[in-house]
Each structure stands twice: as C-alpha cells, then as structure tokens.
Amino acid sequence: MAKVLMKGNEAIAEAAIKAGCTHYFGYPITPQNQIPEYMSKRMPQVGGTFIQAESEVSAINMVYGAAGAGARAMTSSSSPGISLKQEGLSYIACAQLPCVVVNMIRSGPGLGGILPSQGDYFQATKGGGHGDYHLVVLAPSGVQEAADLVAEAFDIADEYRIPVMILGDGMIGQMMEPVEFKKHEGRELPEKTWAANGWKNKNHARRVVNSLYIEAEAMEEVNRQLQEKYAEITKKETRVQEFMTEDADYIIAAFGTTARIAKNAALKAREMGIKVGVIRPITLWPFPAEAFAQAAEHVKGILCVEMNTGQMVEDVKLSVNGKVPVEFYGTTGGFVPTPAAVVDALEKLKEGK
Amino acid sequence: MKRFNIFAGNYGSGKTEISLNTALALAERGNTTLVDMDVVNPYFRSAESETLLADHGIRLIAPPYANTNVDVPVLSAEVMAAFESETAVFDAGGDPVGAAALGGLLAQFNTHRNETMLYYVVNARRPLQQTAPEIIEMMEQISGRIRLQVDGLINNTNLGRETTTADLAYGQEICEEVSRQTGVPVLYIAGKPEILAGFRPQGGNIPEIPLTIYTFPDWLVDDIHEK
Numbered sequence: 392m393a394k395v396l397m398k399g400n401e402a403i404a405e406a407a408i409k410a411g412c413t414h415y416f417g418y419p420i421t422p423q424n425q426i427p428e429y430m431s432k433r434m435p436q437v438g439g440t441f442i443q444a445e446s447e448v449s450a451i452n453m454v455y456g457a458a459g460a461g462a463r464a465m466t467s468s469s470s471p472g473i474s475l476k477q478e479g480l481s482y483i484a485c486a487q488l489p490c491v492v493v494n495m496i497r498s499g500p501g502l503g504g505i506l507p508s509q510g511d512y513f514q515a516t517k518g519g520g521h522g523d524y525h526l527v528v529l530a531p532s533g534v535q536e537a538a539d540l541v542a543e544a545f546d547i548a549d550e551y552r553i554p555v556m557i558l559g560d561g562m563i564g565q566m567m568e569p570v571e572f573k574k575h576e577g578r579e580l581p582e583k584t585w586a587a588n589g590w591k592n593k594n595h596a597r598r599v600v601n602s603l604y605i606e607a608e609a610m611e612e613v614n615r616q617l618q619e620k621y622a623e624i625t626k627k628e629t630r631v632q633e634f635m636t637e638d639a640d641y642i643i644a645a646f647g648t649t650a651r652i653a654k655n656a657a658l659k660a661r662e663m664g665i666k667v668g669v670i671r672p673i674t675l676w677p678f679p680a681e682a683f684a685q686a687a688e689h690v691k692g693i694l695c696v697e698m699n700t701g702q703m704v705e706d707v708k709l710s711v712n713g714k715v716p717v718e719f720y721g722t723t724g725g726f727v728p729t730p731a732a733v734v735d736a737l738e739k740l741k742e743g744k
Numbered sequence: 745m746k747r748f749n750i751f752a753g754n755y756g757s758g759k760t761e762i763s764l765n766t767a768l769a770l771a772e773r774g775n776t777t778l779v780d781m782d783v784v785n786p787y788f789r790s791a792e793s794e795t796l797l798a799d800h801g802i803r804l805i806a807p808p809y810a811n812t813n814v815d816v817p818v819l820s821a822e823v824m825a826a827f828e829s830e831t832a833v834f835d836a837g838g839d840p841v842g843a844a845a846l847g848g849l850l851a852q853f854n855t856h857r858n859e860t861m862l863y864y865v866v867n868a869r870r871p872l873q874q875t876a877p878e879i880i881e882m883m884e885q886i887s888g889r890i891r892l893q894v895d896g897l898i899n900n901t902n903l904g905r906e907t908t909t910a911d912l913a914y915g916q917e918i919c920e921e922v923s924r925q926t927g928v929p930v931l932y933i934a935g936k937p938e939i940l941a942g943f944r945p946q947g948g949n950i951p952e953i954p955l956t957i958y959t960f961p962d963w964l965v966d967d968i969h970e971k
Contacts, residue, residue, distance in 0.1 A: 396756055396869045396903050405871060422787065425755075432872065506787075565787040566960075567756050569869075569903040 394571045399534045399563040400425035402570045403493055404433065406541035407465050409572055412491070413439040414464040416453035418446055418472060421505040422561035423495035426467040447472040451479030451492075458488040459600035461586030463545055467493035469561070470511050471502055473519075480554055481520030485602035485613060487585075487620075489548030491541065492526070493557045495564035498725040506725020507561035509647060512702035515558050516676040523614055525621050527555040527628065528675040530646040534568035540673075542575040547628060549580045551620055558675060560698060562648045562727065624677055631679035632671040635661070639668030641737060642686050644695040644707045646672050649728060653696055656733035663734070665741060675703070683710035692716045692740045696733055699723060716740065745770065746861045748832050748853070750846065751898075752890060753865030754873050754882050755838035758900040760790050762865055762934055763835035764797075764958050770831040771800045777829040780806040781845050782837040783819065788959050790835045796958060803829065819845055827852050840885040847891045862887065863931070864894045866922070868901045868915040876921040883922070896931030897923060898953065907935065909942035916947065 397405070404426045407415070415434055417427035427443060434441035440457075444450035450466045457464035468476065473494045483490060494515065498508040515528045527547050531537035537559060544555040587598045604610035634654050636642065641660075645653035650671040657667040670686060672679045686693070692715050695704035704719045711717060720736035722728045749766060751759040760782075767778040778797060780790035791806035798804070805822045826832040836843045853860050864883050868874050873882060887894045901907075901915020912935055919930045933940065934953035944952075 394869070394903055394906065395871050395874070396867060397871055398756065401871055429871075561787065567788075567904060569906045 394569045396567050397534060397570045398425050398565055398567050399531075399537050399559060400495065400565070401429050402534045402538040403467070403541050403557060404429035406538040406572065407491065407545070408433050408437055408439070410463065410542045410545040410575065412463045412465050412545065413437075414454070414457040414462045415439070416442045416444050416450040416457070416464070416466050418444050418450050418468065420469045420472045422497055422507070422564045423467050423469045423493065425564070426493060447475035448479065451476035451483075454490045454492075455479055455483050455486070455488065458483065458490040459486065459586070460588045461583040463489075463549075465491045465493070467495070469495045469497045470499050470508070473511065473514070477514075477520035480526065481522050481524060482602040483554050484520075484524035484526070484617070485522065486600050487552040487616070488554070488600065489545075489552050490554050491544045491548055491557065492554060494559070496558065496560045498723065504725055505561065507648070507698060507727065508723065508725065509560055509649060509698040509702070510700075510723070511558070512675065512697070512699060515556055516678070516706075524617060525553075525676050527551075527553055527624060527677070528558050529555065529630075530558045530673060530675050531563060532647050532650045532671065534563070534566065535570050537563055538570050538572060542577075546578045546580065547624075549583075550578055551624055552585070553620065553624070558647070560647055621677075628674060629677045629679050629681075630673035631682045632673055633682065634669040634671065636668035636670060636686060638666055639686075640666045640691050641668075641740065642683075642690050642693045643667060643669045643733065643737070644672075644683065644693055644703065645669060645697065646675060646703060649696055649698055652728050652730055653733060656696075656730040656737065659730055659734050660737050665737060667737060672703070678706045678710070680706070680710035683707055684712070687711035687714040690715060692718065694733070694737055694740050695719050696728055696736070697721045698727065716743075745831075747830070747859035748827075748834070748856055748861070750834040750836060750853075750860065750862045750890070750892070751865055752836040752843055752846075752862060752886050752894075753838065753867070754870060754886070756870045757838070757865040757867040757873075758902065758934065758955075759835055759838065759865050760788070760959055761955050761957055762898065762900060762953060763790055763833045764793055765953065765955050767797065767802050767833045768800055770833065771802050774830040775801070775803070777803040777805060777826045777832040779823055779826050779832060779834045780804065781819065781823075781834055782842055783807055783845050793958050819848075823849065824852070827856065836886070836890065840889045843886045844889040847889050850891045853892060860892075861895045862890065862892045863896050863898050864928070865898045865900050865934075866915060866919050868899075868918040869903050869911055874918070876918055876925055879918065879922050880926055883926075894928050896929050898932045898934055899930060900934040902935060902939075907939055909939055912939055912943045913946060916943075
C-alpha cells in the first residue's frame with residue numbers, strides 16, 4: 392500500500408481500524424481530537440461502532456462492556472481525560488479484559504495546557520488507578536512506529552487479557568509523517584472463551600465479567616493470577632531501542648519524541664568528542680531494566696531527559712542500582728527540550744557538576 | 745498573486761507553508777500581512793513563525809491565544825486591519841469548522857472580490873483525501889463555510905521529507921480530475937525546488953510555488969533509525 396502523510400492521531404486511528412478494532416468510544420480533548428474525529432468518519436465505513444460518550448468516565452466503561460463481550464475496543468484521551476478513566480482501567484485490569492487506551496499527554500497538572508508533555512509517566516506505569524495492577528505501556532517516537540505499535544497493542548491485549556496503553560505526547564499526535572500500513576504479522580491468539588456474549592442456546596458454562604470479589608481467597612487468587620501474568624509479560628514483551636551504545640561513555644535515557652531529540656544531541660556530542668549513546672525504552676511497563684543495568688557496566692554516567700520534572704529517571708536509577716551517576720534534565724509547561732540544552736546537561740554530567 | 749490571497753485546504757495540505765512562503769515573497773514588493781485564521785489546530789501553525797515574519801517586516805495577525813496553553817477558538821478584531829495592507833495572505837483552518845471563521849469576513853472579501861483569490865490546496869497523499877470525489881466533497885464543505893467560490897487549485901501533493909516527483913505527478917492527475925468535475929482550474933503546483941525541477945519536464949507550463957519548509961523543527965526532520 393502506498394504511503395500517506397498522516398498526523399500521529401490519524402495514523403493511530405487508522406491502524407486500530409486495520410487491526411480489527413470494531414468499537415471506539417471517546418470524548419474530545421486537545422491534542423488528541425483527530426482520533427475521535429477520524430474514527431467518526433471511518434467506523435461507519437467498516438461497519439464498526441463510534442460513540443462520542445457523554446464523558447471520559449462513560450467512554451471507558453463502554454470499553455469495559457465491549458471488551459467484556461469480546462470486541463476489539465479502544466478509547467483515547469489526553470491527560471485530564473485519562474485521569475477520569477482510571478477507575479474504569481482498574482476495573483478492566485481486574486476483570487482481565489483486553490483493550491487499547493491512547494493517551495496523548497498534554498502539560499499538567501490540573502486542566503493544564505494543550506502543549507506536549509510526558510508528565511503522565513508515573514500515572515501510566517505505576518498503576519494510575521487503585522489496586523495492584525499494571526497496564527502494558529507502549530511509547531512510540533514517530534508516526535510510523537505509533538501505527539505499528541497499535542497493531543501490536545491489540546495483540547498483546549488479547550494474548551494476555553490486559554489493557555494496553557499507547558503513551559504519546561501531543562507532539563506525536565499532531566506531527567505529520569509518512570506512514571505505510573504494512574501487513575501486520577499477527578500472533579496466534581487464544582479464542583475468547585471468557586467473552587460474555589450471550590448464553591442462550593450455547594453449550595458452555597455461564598461466563599461472567601466481574602471485578603468484585605468479596606471473599607478474601609477469591610481476591611487473593613485474582614492477584615496471584617495478575618502477578619503471574621505480569622511476570623510473563625515482563626519476560627516476553629519488554630522492548631527497547633539502543634542507539635550508538637556499543638562504545639558509549641555516556642548514555643541518554645529518553646522515550647517518545649524526546650528520544651529523537653536525544654539522538655540528535657548524541658550526534659552533536661560525538662562531534663564534540665563525547666561518546667554518547669541513547670537507550671530508548673519502547674515499553675515503559677514492562678521497563679527495560681536489563682538494558683540499563685548492562686549499560687551501567689561500561690558507561691560513566693546516564694542522563695535521563697524527559698518532558699516532565701523527573702519520572703522515568705526513577706526507574707533508570709532503580710535499574711542501575713547506584714552503579715553509575717544518573718542525572719536528569721527536563722522541561723515542563725509544553726516546552727520541548729532542545730538538542731543544545733541536552734548537550735549542555737551532558738557536559739555537566741561529564742564534569743561531575 | 746492578487747492583493748488578497750486565501751489559502752484553504754484540508755489538514756496537511758500545506759496551507760501554512762504556502763501561506764508563509766507567499767507572504768515572504770509578497771513582502772519583497774511591499775507591506776504585507778499574514779492572517780492565521782486557524783481556530784482549530786493546536787500546533788504547527790503560522791503563528792509559530794512570528795520571529796521569521798517579524799524579521800521580514802510582515803505583520804502577523806493571529807488568534808490571541810495561538811501558541812499558548814489556552815485552547816480558546818477566538819479571532820482578534822485586528823483581522824480587519826489586513827484589508828488596509830498592500831497585500832495580505834489568509835491561512836484558513838483545515839476543516840469546515842476551522843474555515844468558518846473566514847466566512848465572517850465575507851463582506852470585506854466581497855468588497856474586494858476582484859482583488860481576492862481563494863485557493864484550495866490539495867495534498868493527494870493525505871488519508872481520506874486521495875480521490876477526486878473525496879477532495880471535491882471536502883472542498884465544497886470548506887468553501888461553503890468560507891462562503892466564496894474557489895478560484896483555483898494548488899497541487900501540493902507531498903509525503904513530507906519523503907516526497908518524490910512521482911507524488912507530485914500523482915497529485916497533478918487527481919487535481920486535473922477535480923478540475924474536470926468542478927470547472928475549478930489548477931493554477932499552481934507547489935513543492936520544494938528540487939521536486940518541482942524533477943516534475944517540470946512532464947508538468948508543462950504550470951506556474952510553480954517553490955517552498956522552503958518553516959514549521960517543522962530541525963530535530964523532527966531526521967528520525968534517526970536504529971543502527
């Protein structure tokens with residue numbers, strides 16, 4: 392198929408349609424509005440369902456229902472809207488249902504602003520809602536990768552019966568890049584023998600979608616199953632990209648669009664004679680701790696760059712466990728770090744300041 | 745180009761780049777104003793090029809909250825000043841809702857109709873805008889909200905940094921089909937100079953708008969892939 396020029400938001404929506412998403416529920420918020428807008432045009436063309444819900448809370452609970460019936464369901468929003476979805480996400484995680492949720496982060500906290508940010512890293516990777524659960528969190532750094540990861544997200548969700556989040560920033564949502572919708576090499580997925588899609592005249596046990604467990608033993612068993620699942624996902628689904636790390640003396644840790652800035656900064660630093668590489672986590676949960684632990688064996692220091700006040704840097708520090716110094720450079724308010732500022736921060740790290 | 749030039753088109757058609765480049769070209773001949781009429785799109789817009797425009801003496805009139813953290817779709821009353829300028833460029837919003845703001849200036853445009861051109865910019869490599877019927881439907885919706893007839897098409901078919909002459913040629917065929925069905929002539933072809941040069945042997949004598957790209961930050965241009 393010929394390439395097209397798409398905004399990240401549009402590419403994510405089209406990729407979801409191509410991945411067999413039949414149910415989209417959303418509510419408008421900048422900078423992700425092109426997702427519901429695109430879905431409202433495309434879903435009727437493919438016989439799917441588009442609903443603009445009355446609120447984000449409503450949209451995530453519609454996803455809960457559609458996913459419970461076995462449909463490939465998706466919702467999207469931006470930071471404040473994702474906060475509203477947290478209760479629903481916790482329920483979906485407990486009920487062990489597959490779905491895809493997109494967060495195009497905007498600056499915060501509070502109602503914040505419409506400019507890009509990575510301030511929802513903690514919320515996405517450390518639970519977000521109540522209880523012991525995780526989402527799988529995928530962080531694309533370009534429009535093509537966003538499209539590719541959506542297809543993966545639906546497969547991961549179905550394979551493990553887990554909600555998967557595509558975590559972008561407003562920049563990914565709004566920027567336009569060429570995209571090709573390649574044929575997705577799908578996984579062999581288990582049949583949805585748990586889907587509550589009608590019982591009449593069917594010869595199987597009653598199927599119940601539930602997240603209420605009054606008995607302690609039953610609740611403990613759900614937690615055991617979840618933890619077992621999380622361990623398996625950590626083993627099999629962790630993804631990371633390394634850029635010029637083989638001979639690097641310093642590493643920049645960055646995810647999403649910030650990783651592109653980091654790569655440019657690494658090239659600039661190399662021109663100045665500082666050997667810098669980049670480690671870019673693609674899965675933010677599970678976090679690629681091993682890549683950082685290995686790097687810590689041969690580098691002199693790590694600089695974590697984020698569009699927030701320092702969130703992923705905590706996971707980087709845990710991964711290297713004090714072996715090398717880990718410093719942080721970040722921007723907030725919607726400002727995007729410049730390669731020059733990242734190089735300055737690298738020089739400070741090098742000089743031990 | 746006439747005195748007042750309106751560039752309309754769907755998102756990603758390249759209105760903003762064409763508006764910036766046209767304003768810079770017009771500024772060489774006299775005082776010019778660029779009006780950013782987009783009340784929908786949050787990023788990558790004319791108003792981001794404030795410094796560039798100021799350096800060339802171009803007056804920028806933008807929604808007062810553009811490039812801020814506030815998502816309020818309002819226009820400044822200052823837009824009326826554009827009609828006193830020697831030349832002006834109007835960068836429209838990218839969909840019927842975004843373009844509606846221009847409709848509010850109908851009386852002014854009608855007063856100056858003979859010196860006003862409404863161009864519809866086409867990028868046939870955009871999703872849902874790749875066939876003549878899709879383009880015509882969007883063009884009619886947008887021009888309906890602007891409340892002016894489209895005077896001419898501009899073929900700006902591109903794939904961003906991966907654009908080739910073949911993309912431009914493909915877009916030209918589509919634009920000519922749109923032209924056959926609507927009677928709106930294809931007046932210009934736009935693109936980076938090297939792409940335009942590649943197309944020239946097959947493009948005939950169609951006037952060109954050579955583009956310098958201004959709205960994309962350097963670090964976004966090269967997505968460096970895994971080595």
